[in-house]
Each structure stands twice: as structure tokens, then as C-alpha cells.
Amino acid sequence: MLRILLLLSLLLPVGANAALDIEIIGGAAQQIPIAVLPFNHPLKRDDLSQVISADLYRSGLFRLIETGGVATLPRELAEVKYPEWTALQAQGLVIGKVEPSAGGRLKVSFRLLDVLKQNQMAAFEYDITPGQLRQTAHKIADVIYQKFTGEPGVFATRISYVLKNGPRYTLVVADADGYGPQPVLSSTEPIISPTWAPDGTKLAYVSFEKKKPIIYVQSLTSGQRTVLANYKGNNSAPAWSPDSQRLAIVLTQGANSQISIINADGTGLQKLSRSQTIDTEPQWSSDGKWIYFSSDRGGSPQIYRMSPLGGEPQRVTFEGGYNVSPRLSPDGKQLAFIRRDGGKFQIATQDLANHQVQVLSDSTNDESPSFAPNGRLIIYATKVNGKGVLSVVSSDGKVRQRLSESGDVREPAWGPAVN
Amino acid sequence: MSKQLWISALLAMLLAACASKPIEEPKAPVAEASSSQPAEPMMDNSADTSGAGDADMSGKAMLDPRKDPNNILYTRSVFFDYNKDEVKAEYRPLVEAHAKYLVEHPEAKLILQGNTDDRGSREFNLALGQRRSVAVKNVMNVLGASDRQIETVSYGEEKQRCAEQTESCWAQNRRADIVYEGE
Numbered sequence: 001m002l003r004i005l006l007l008l009s010l011l012l013p014v015g016a017n018a019a020l021d022i023e024i025i026g027g028a029a030q031q032i033p034i035a036v037l038p039f040n041h042p043l044k045r046d047d048l049s050q051v052i053s054a055d056l057y058r059s060g061l062f063r064l065i066e067t068g069g070v071a072t073l074p075r076e077l078a079e080v081k082y083p084e085w086t087a088l089q090a091q092g093l094v095i096g097k098v099e100p101s102a103g104g105r106l107k108v109s110f111r112l113l114d115v116l117k118q119n120q121m122a123a124f125e126y127d128i129t130p131g132q133l134r135q136t137a138h139k140i141a142d143v144i145y146q147k148f149t150g151e152p153g154v155f156a157t158r159i160s161y162v163l164k165n166g167p168r169y170t171l172v173v174a175d176a177d178g179y180g181p182q183p184v185l186s187s188t189e190p191i192i193s194p195t196w197a198p199d200g201t202k203l204a205y206v207s208f209e210k211k212k213p214i215i216y217v218q219s220l221t222s223g224q225r226t227v228l229a230n231y232k233g234n235n236s237a238p239a240w241s242p243d244s245q246r247l248a249i250v251l252t253q254g255a256n257s258q259i260s261i262i263n264a265d266g267t268g269l270q271k272l273s274r275s276q277t278i279d280t281e282p283q284w285s286s287d288g289k290w291i292y293f294s295s296d297r298g299g300s301p302q303i304y305r306m307s308p309l310g311g312e313p314q315r316v317t318f319e320g321g322y323n324v325s326p327r328l329s330p331d332g333k334q335l336a337f338i339r340r341d342g343g344k345f346q347i348a349t350q351d352l353a354n355h356q357v358q359v360l361s362d363s364t365n366d367e368s369p370s371f372a373p374n375g376r377l378i379i380y381a382t383k384v385n386g387k388g389v390l391s392v393v394s395s396d397g398k399v400r401q402r403l404s405e406s407g408d409v410r411e412p413a414w415g416p417a418v419n
Numbered sequence: 420m421s422k423q424l425w426i427s428a429l430l431a432m433l434l435a436a437c438a439s440k441p442i443e444e445p446k447a448p449v450a451e452a453s454s455s456q457p458a459e460p461m462m463d464n465s466a467d468t469s470g471a472g473d474a475d476m477s478g479k480a481m482l483d484p485r486k487d488p489n490n491i492l493y494t495r496s497v498f499f500d501y502n503k504d505e506v507k508a509e510y511r512p513l514v515e516a517h518a519k520y521l522v523e524h525p526e527a528k529l530i531l532q533g534n535t536d537d538r539g540s541r542e543f544n545l546a547l548g549q550r551r552s553v554a555v556k557n558v559m560n561v562l563g564a565s566d567r568q569i570e571t572v573s574y575g576e577e578k579q580r581c582a583e584q585t586e587s588c589w590a591q592n593r594r595a596d597i598v599y600e601g602e
Contacts, residue, residue, distance in 0.1 A: 213573070237545075254553055255504075280543055322539065365537075365584070411541070
């Protein structure tokens with residue numbers, strides 16, 4: 001594993017206006033050299049090329065080429081002189097422009113060029129409002145990422161997390177690069193376990209605002225929220241079914257936390273697990289066939305799975321004495337979880353076919369993993385010098401970013417892909 | 420001269436001076452949670468059954484045993500081993516004393532708040548905290564305290580008494596707190 005630990009400071013102003021400060025640790029062994037040229041749009045805001053460059057840089061898969069020495073930077077295909085870019089050892093070249101469009105709108109066009117083959121890999125046009133510039137830049141970065149890696153990018157997605165500042169807890173939704181944080185809920189009591197509906201329109205979370213854990217579902221469009229479950233005892237650990245119609249939740253039967261399934265409107269509660277132990281942290285597989293969960297039914301906390309229709313659970317993790325917080329990759333092939341090893345709590349993955357376990361971090365207080373919708377990245381909470389921060393690690397463990405804020409950041413959840 | 424005695428004397432004076440007002444304890448046994456208003460309707464009772472009320476009725480400063488630093492009822496926390504929910508022998512006398520108080524005061528109600536240290540999963544810790552609060556309740560039930568008088572909740576790792584990453588700190592956070600109605 002490459003461990004450069006460069007802690008590079010970005011030359012690009014990604015930190016500006018972003019609530020989360022970003023550090024990149026490590027990088028892929030083979031980085032794609034790419035030049036992203038200025039778009040020079042008429043509103044003179046941050047140039048789109050800066051946002052695109054920052055996205056590509058953060059992925060750890062690209063190396064951005066300095067273009068300061070190039071006399072004339074092309075914006076049209078006809079102006080591109082390939083030998084200039086070959087000399088700079090660029091493999092990819094991104095050119096584009098922003099022009100005024102009807103009704104105060106903007107027309108953004110870009111081309112991705114293969115410098116070696118001297119041809120066009122992609123070309124798109126977007127008709128947008130000025131407020132959609134950043135989002136458009138993320139979409140362009142997604143196109144570039146997909147053309148070079150063959151996998152969908154996640155730059156245009158959103159994340160949620162809980163920020164604790166003094167006595168105040170705030171549930172926040174922000175762009176995946178930390179930009180544009182929007183408070184969803186603020187409280188002086190803890191908020192935990194936020195999770196996105198797979199359709200991206202709602203969050204379910206647990207709030208202690210009534211001095212006990214109660215599950216709420218909140219619309220991200222209207223802001224309206226409803227109580228999903230407020231039964232005697234604890235109501236916690238919501239997990240959406242792949243079709244966003246139902247949730248697996250955890251209620252207490254006396255001493256023991258047990259898994260139930262409930263409709264997204266709070267009706268139709270059905271008990272699922274029936275043990276005399278802790279069964280919690282349910283997660284649906286994306287094909288809907290399994291609910292993974294953590295349980296100490298075997299003595300120590302381990303991860304199991306069972307059908308949402310019921311039946312006998314099967315044990316999934318066997319290495320070590322504490323494996324919790326199961327999260328499935330979108331393709332269902334990998335399980336991310338938190339394991340304790342020698343007093344360290346670290347994020348790890350297990351290949352569900354060959355049961356191979358890989359530890360992905362070198363920190364000691366990891367919690368709450370969440371896969372990006374393309375399965376290539378996992379966001380999780382950890383602590384640095386006692387302060388809660390978020391980390392994003394590639395699922396092969398090679399690239400890590402850290403996102404920190406002025407307060408304690410925890411409970412991250414990666415939102416679904418958007419169209 | 421013990422500090423506790425001095426506090427006790429001060430408390431008695433405060434009680435005499437303003438017996439109808441809630442007492443600010445100089446050394447609150449439950450730092451954060453004690454400021455909480457309990458959630459359940461059974462705990463949302465405006466009738467004052469606290470020690471201050473006793474003092475009012477008797478017309479003199481009779482110290483509520485639960486607020487007397489020299490009384491075992493003043494102690495409100497039961498501590499647990501890592502990842503365990505057994506009430507250890509050393510905390511039995513404490514739990515038994517509170518159970519006896521409930522039996523002798525059928526109108527008294529309390530809430531048991533289960534807590535864990537902050538390592539590992541928040542949700543698993545929430546489940547573990549619930550086990551701890553119920554474990555204490557079970558001991559109280561055996562001694563005759565009614566379910567009607569006891570509510571169990573869990574705060575998991577959300578209400579840390581000590582924030583450092585040391586064993587002594589973690590040990591302080593692995594606890595069940597006993598909070599009486601009106602406190």
C-alpha cells in the first residue's frame with residue numbers, strides 16, 4: 001500500500017466557502033496526468049475548472065498538470081495544438097467555456113480530449129442557472145472520472161453528517177466535497193444514525209430531543225418531518241429498504257434491542273429478530289434479499305445476516321472479538337465494518353466471496369462507515385487528537401482524505417447517486 | 420474537617436433558607452443528564468415529591484436522604500466492566516438502598532439511564548446502555564420495587580462524563596445513572 005502521507009495543501013481554492021477542510025493522504029500508484037483549462041465564464045465566479053480539478057485531485061487517481069507555461073490556453077477544439085500537451089506529458093485535456101444563454105441562464109460546454117490518440121473522449125453541453133455552476137462542474141468531473149476509470153463518479157453526490165459544537169448538535173447535508181452545508185435539524189440533544197432514502201429525497205435519523213431515542217423521517221425538499229417510530233424504550237438504527245418503501249429499525253424488548261420492519265409512513269410494524277441478545281444496526285443488501293446486522297448472540301459482537309422474511313440468521317464475520325456496523329457495497333460483494341483489534345477500532349472490509357479481511361485505516365477510533373454510491377469510496381468517522389473528523393478512504397485502502405470542521409464531526413452517510 | 424460535612428451543612432442552610440425551591444447540588448452526581456427533563460408522561464409530573472417538599476410539610480429543614488452526601492442514596496451511579504451489563508457485587512448495596520427507598524416511598528419514581536464508553540459503534544453502545552439500565556432495574560424488582568416506579572432508557576455513548584481516551588475515563592462512562600423524578 002502506498003503511504004506517501006504528503007498532506008498536500010491544495011493550490012486550488014477548494015477550501016474557500018467549504019465548511020469542511022480537506023486533506024489528502026496518499027494517492028494511487030498510477031495517476032492519470034490531466035490538464036483542466038479555465039472555462040472563463042462571464043459571471044467571474046470561481047472558475048469551473050478549479051472545481052473540476054479539485055474533484056479529480058481528491059480522488060487520488062489523477063495528477064493535475066500545471067498550465068502556467070502555455071502561452072495561449074485553448075477554449076475551442078480548433079485551437080488545440082496536441083504537441084504542446086504531449087510535451088507536458090498530459091494524457092487527458094479538458095477544455096470548455098461558459099456563455100450567456102436566454103433568460104439569464106448559462107450555457108456550459110466542455111470537451112474531454114485524449115492527448116495520446118488526439119481524439120475526443122466526451123463532449124457535453126449544459127443549459128443551467130448560475131446557481132447550478134458548481135453542480136455542473138461536479139457532473140463534468142464525473143464524466144471525466146467515468147471515461148478514465150470505467151466507473152461512475154460520485155463528485156455530484158451529497159453527504160450528511162452530524163456536527164457537534166459545544167452543546168449543539170446539527171444534522172447537516174452538504175456536497176460530497178463539503179461545500180454548501182445546509183442544516184437539516186439542530187438540537188441540544190444528540191442526533192445519531194442519519195441515513196438516506198435510496199431515492200435521495202429523505203433522511204431517517206435518531207434524535208434524543210425528547211430525552212429518549214426516537215426515529216424521524218424528514219423530507220429534504222419540504223423540510224417536513226414525521227415520527228417514524230416512538231415506542232416504549234429505544235427507537236434506533238433506521239435502515240431503508242432498496243425501494244425506499246420500508247425501513248428496518250431497532251426497538252427494545254426490555255433489555256434487548258431487536259430488529260423490526262416498518263413501512264416508511266410508520267405503519268405495519270413487524271418484528272423480525274427474536275433473540276435474547278442484542279440485535280442491532282440492520283442494513284439491507286441492495287438486492288433486498290438480506291438484512292445484515294450486528295449481534296452478540298454468540299457471546300461477542302459479530303455480524304450476521306438474515307432474510308427480511310425471517311428465518312435463522314447466518315454468521316458473517318469470524319475473525320476477532322468485536323465486529324460491528326455492517327455496511328454493504330452497492331454491488332453486494334464487499335462488507336465494510338468496524339473491527340476491534342488490540343484496542344484499536346478500525347474500518348475494515350471483508351470480501352463476501354472469499355472472506356478476506358482488509359483493514360483500511362491506521363487510526364484507532366473509527367466509526368460509522370458508509371459507501372459512496374459507486375462503491376469505490378467509504379466515508380467514516382474517526383478522531384484526530386480527540387476531535388471528531390470524517391475520513392474518506394478508497395475501498396482498496398490506497399487513498400484517504402480527511403474532512404474536518406470547527407466542531408466535532410461524526411455520523412457520516414453518503415447520499416445516493418443523482419441524475 | 421471534611422469537605423462533605425461542610426457541604427452538608429451548607430445544604431441544610433440552603434434548605435432552611437429556601438425550602439420550596441429546587442436545590443442546586445454543589446457536586447451533582449449526574450452532570451449532564453440531571454438537567455434533562457424526562458421524556459415519558461409518567462415522569463412529566465408537576466407535583467413536587469422531592470425532598471424540598473418534605474421540608475415544607477414538616478416546617479423544618481429535614482434533609483432528603485437522597486440529597487444527603489452522607490447517605491448511600493446520594494450515590495447515583497453503578498459502574499460496569501467493558502462490554503458487560505452485570506451489576507457487580509460492590510454496587511449491590513447501592514442498588515438495594517434505592518430499591519428499598521422505592522418500596523418505602525410508593526409515590527417515588529426514578530429513571531435509570533444506561534451509558535457506555537465512547538469506543539466502537541454508537542448503535543451497539545445504545546443497545547448495551549439499555550442492557551445496563553435494565554440490569555439495574557431487575558435487581559430493584561427482585562427487592563420489591565415496582566415497574567411502575569422505574570423507567571429504563573439508554574443514552575449509549577452520547578452522555579460522556581469524562582472525555583479523555585484513558586481507561587479511568589472510560590470506566591467512569593460505563594455506568595447506569597439513577598435519576599429521581601423531579602431532579
